[in-house]
Amino acid sequence: MDGKKIRVLIVDDSAVVRQTLKEILSADPEIEVIATAGDPFVAAERIREEVPDVITLDIEMPRMDGLTFLKKIMSQHPIPVVICSSLADEGTQSAFKALEYGAVDIITKPKMGTKQFIEEASVTICGAVKAAAQATLRPLRASQTVEPKLTADAILAPASSAMVETTEKIVAIGASTGGTEALKALLEALPADTPGIVIVQHMPELFTRAFADRLDSLCAITVKEAETNDSVIRGRALIAPGNHHMLLKRSGARYYVEIKDGPLVCRHRPSVDVLFRSASRYAGSNAVGVILTGMGDDGARGMLEMKQAGAKTIAQDEATSVVFGMPKEAIKLGGIDKVLPLQNIAETMLFYAR
Numbered sequence: 001m002d003g004k005k006i007r008v009l010i011v012d013d014s015a016v017v018r019q020t021l022k023e024i025l026s027a028d029p030e031i032e033v034i035a036t037a038g039d040p041f042v043a044a045e046r047i048r049e050e051v052p053d054v055i056t057l058d059i060e061m062p063r064m065d066g067l068t069f070l071k072k073i074m075s076q077h078p079i080p081v082v083i084c085s086s087l088a089d090e091g092t093q094s095a096f097k098a099l100e101y102g103a104v105d106i107i108t109k110p111k112m113g114t115k116q117f118i119e120e121a122s123v124t125i126c127g128a129v130k131a132a133a134q135a136t137l138r139p140l141r142a143s144q145t146v147e148p149k150l151t152a153d154a155i156l157a158p159a160s161s162a163m164v165e166t167t168e169k170i171v172a173i174g175a176s177t178g179g180t181e182a183l184k185a186l187l188e189a190l191p192a193d194t195p196g197i198v199i200v201q202h203m204p205e206l207f208t209r210a211f212a213d214r215l216d217s218l219c220a221i222t223v224k225e226a227e228t229n230d231s232v233i234r235g236r237a238l239i240a241p242g243n244h245h246m247l248l249k250r251s252g253a254r255y256y257v258e259i260k261d262g263p264l265v266c267r268h269r270p271s272v273d274v275l276f277r278s279a280s281r282y283a284g285s286n287a288v289g290v291i292l293t294g295m296g297d298d299g300a301r302g303m304l305e306m307k308q309a310g311a312k313t314i315a316q317d318e319a320t321s322v323v324f325g326m327p328k329e330a331i332k333l334g335g336i337d338k339v340l341p342l343q344n345i346a347e348t349m350l351f352y353a354r
Contacts, residue, residue, distance in 0.1 A: 006053045006130060169287070173198070182292045188218055193234055196255060290315075303335035
């Protein structure tokens with residue numbers, strides 16, 4: 001790197017690991033450890049003082065886990081990150097998720113061992129840091145200007161290869177103006193063993209948690225504000241947190257959600273289109289799509305994609321909608337199998353999901 005040392009920030013909750021890594025990296029003439037941090041909050045302070053060329057990052061930490069911090073880094077200030085974790089031993093989901101989120105490499109934490117073991121660990125660790133310093137990062141950049149007609153491609157990564165077959169059904173629901181009461185009526189009508197549900201309701205940040213808690217107290221199913229990696233399982237509905245997009249993902253036969261920052265899509269964050277398009281991609285014919293009352297056309301294109309992928313789709317009718325914008329646009333595009341009054345949606349949705 002043109003004679004300049006590679007400046008590294010070490011983030012790990014273990015003082016022993018921080019010290020060991022610092023010794024290993026500092027012993028390399030091409031590397032300089034500019035700071036260490038016991039958790040992501042301290043790390044953020046260090047980055048404000050001086051931006052490192054590379055960050056080594058533990059996954060399991062108090063206050064904020066490494067994956068959450070990694071996502072923040074990649075969305076706000078992309079810096080090459082090397083995951084340094086005991087979890088990497090098992091090649092776990094977390095480690096692979098870190099790569100998905102933009103980490104450049106994964107190394108195993110240095111353990112105390114023979115001189116040869118430490119020497120080998122040094123080569124691996126220093127090599128990973130040097131490689132990371134050369135890495136070209138291509139993060140999903142949030143648009144600085146409000147792009148009113150951005151499509152869900154801005155949030156969704158390209159489709160991955162074919163996945164393990166599953167027959168587990170999921171339901172994706174989108175709603176806007178008038179949707180809070182419509183969702184309440186719909187969810188209250190569902191039995192405790194209803195297939196897993198993912199919901200985008202246009203609503204400001206901080207309100208979605210209270211809304212989820214309210215529904216949870218009224219319904220037979222569990223309702224919660226979604227967090228990344230929450231499983232989509234029977235008897236549970238996950239509501240996208242305000243000001244964040246929510247995607248349905250699948251690992252093997254397990255469905256889970258990912259919460260993402262990003263630009264407004266169809267003028268909204270969260271966007272129904274983003275959720276529906278992720279459902280078409282990861283659930284296909286195992287999905288049921290429901291579009292409820294709301295202003296605008298968010299969800300219409302995603303609903304059509306769901307239908308084209310083999311999903312069954314339902315729109316709330318004009319008579320029971322507070323605003324017939326979103327259902328109307330989805331119907332107009334040809335993405336709807338059935339148009340129903342609100343009180344009939346639960347029954348048909350469950351029939352489709354059997």
